[in-house]
Amino acid sequence: MNTSPNDKKALALHKKLQGKIRIVPAAKVKNRADLSLVYTPGVAAVSMYVKGDAERARQYTMKGRMVAVISDGSAVLGLGNIGALGALPVMEGKAALFKTFADVDAVPIVLDTQDPEEIIQTVLRIAPGFGGINLEDFAAPKCFDIERRLVEALDIPVMHDDQHGTAIVVLAGLINALKVVGKKLTSARIVISGAGAAGAATANLLRVAGATNILILDSKGIITEGRADLTRHKLELAASTNFSHITGGLKEALAGADVLIGVSGPGLAKASDIKLMAPKAIVFALANPTPEIMPDEAKKGGAVVIATGRSDFPNQVNNSLAFPGIFRGALDNGVRKITDDIKLKAAKALASLVKKPTATKILPDMFDKRVAKVVAKSIR
């Protein structure tokens, strides 16, 4: 592994910290009087009051404020299946962001199993103490079933952030990018490269928002109902996209397209591919750290609004714009399911923070303190 100067600094910092979060008491325990309230004997009255009553537990215990950030390490960042321990530093980072951006208390839990049924049972069994479940870095396609089953079974919000966090921020950015180029979501031709967690959820949310003309590609090409090799979740995608039954690869998809959203990986497209698109093209190349096409190359191909996942280019599409506010809002408002309507409202709220979108400013800055508040407030 090449170790960059930043990597070296990151390694040194992690060694110094030995974990990026700390658990601290919310009240001091300095003497017996404190102890008699925080612990025995006073705690017994609280235990009897909240037992078997989730609503009371939300008010009197950590269940009202605590989110579990859970991963099996099967698809961590762009690193692939690196398992529970490999996932842990990422989940700790996420917990740090939850607190920093939205004052949400979040606990990393990494799992010593990658079996979907075992994952589901484990999450169900540890759920009582939590007010929300952020699923993270579970590989597709199992992530879809795991999330669906947990959403159905639990009465607390469950969200797979790789799906919906990404979809919300992409939609927010796209709303403003379309304003910049004077096009409409309902009529825009949208191409999504990548049918994994992020691609599938983005396609779904764009449809909910009104998009009618979406093509989605996996590594074999455009997903269309005629293809014989489709898994269940791709069959669902085929049924809800590509109504003109276009076949082929990226070039066929891009012909006349208004928007390209890359959530697949580096080396997808060149300037000559972008030239196949309609005038005033929008390109979101979100693979990290290396985008599907570099911004200067996309520009050379005629793209007018370009976004990436990186902080060193304009228009960073980053989940941190969504997940802290989503869970903050869900906890504040007693929301039990993160519905499509909630995701849509969150995306619109996020987009609204940029009063006058330009080609280099379609999303708010992730350190903008209004972000989590506005997203949280949008969730009722």
Place this chain on the structure above:
Amino acid sequence: MNTSPNDKKALALHKKLQGKIRIVPAAKVKNRADLSLVYTPGVAAVSMYVKGDAERARQYTMKGRMVAVISDGSAVLGLGNIGALGALPVMEGKAALFKTFADVDAVPIVLDTQDPEEIIQTVLRIAPGFGGINLEDFAAPKCFDIERRLVEALDIPVMHDDQHGTAIVVLAGLINALKVVGKKLTSARIVISGAGAAGAATANLLRVAGATNILILDSKGIITEGRADLTRHKLELAASTNFSHITGGLKEALAGADVLIGVSGPGLAKASDIKLMAPKAIVFALANPTPEIMPDEAKKGGAVVIATGRSDFPNQVNNSLAFPGIFRGALDNGVRKITDDIKLKAAKALASLVKKPTATKILPDMFDKRVAKVVAKSIR
């Protein structure tokens, strides 16, 4: 439920706090430079470095400092089986004590299952991110098997505190109580009332410490090898205690006994029972909040050293004297199993903090800042 003034204060405090712990980042995330170390892209180098390597994870992640406090709520305090939500305020209080007394970061996890096999599987699956497991308020006898299986399967310390925390503090107190009355552990006749988690573990640890003459009673009377109704863990107790095969109830057990340890419940004994004991009797009446015999009644019966679980009488036997230091020491010293030898050392270290034991001072104060340090240091 009668609500005492203290209960009312406890309820009000819990409502105000909404949970007694908070998760805070160990490092500030104020700008993109911070983010590039704590989260992407820098975190990827850490993930690749620690993946599949528990030793590196201990150094670079929360695994080096974080203990899970896990309960199924099947035997919470003296409240019985009040389930996951009922257990949550107690586990939060425990997490607050872990931090306050020993700077151990502890996360409460309450389980939506009371099935031993499901409990074991769940704990195994969430274990990778933790450096220790504190099992709490699991009912006997399932607690014995659950702990044994987890200790065998995991390479991090697992301790059921209701068993071993209690046993360690009882042994520490008894070491000093015996000094006060001028008797020896090896020859003392010891009666334990209660063959649940605390009673069984106490009997075992006292034997490890050198006690040779122990009788243990359950609700049916003295446990002896002849009894037909013994479960597996009681058969084990029968094999390691009561070598004179004494039968009967409390009165038969107490005849000539030097020590009575009550871990069963209120209303066990009267002054007339204590009078059956040998001169200079020692009575530990540890049921909370109402002891097996009140101190003045025990004194009337001739007891010379009397301990309870309460803070409003001398000689409080409280697990908080043990568990924070035990886990602090285990984390500091890379201890993978809390062995009998470790428990013995911890008890002796705890006892050593009282330089000149007296009838009303056999244990250090739980707010004595030396306690966790000395216990932790004893664990090598």
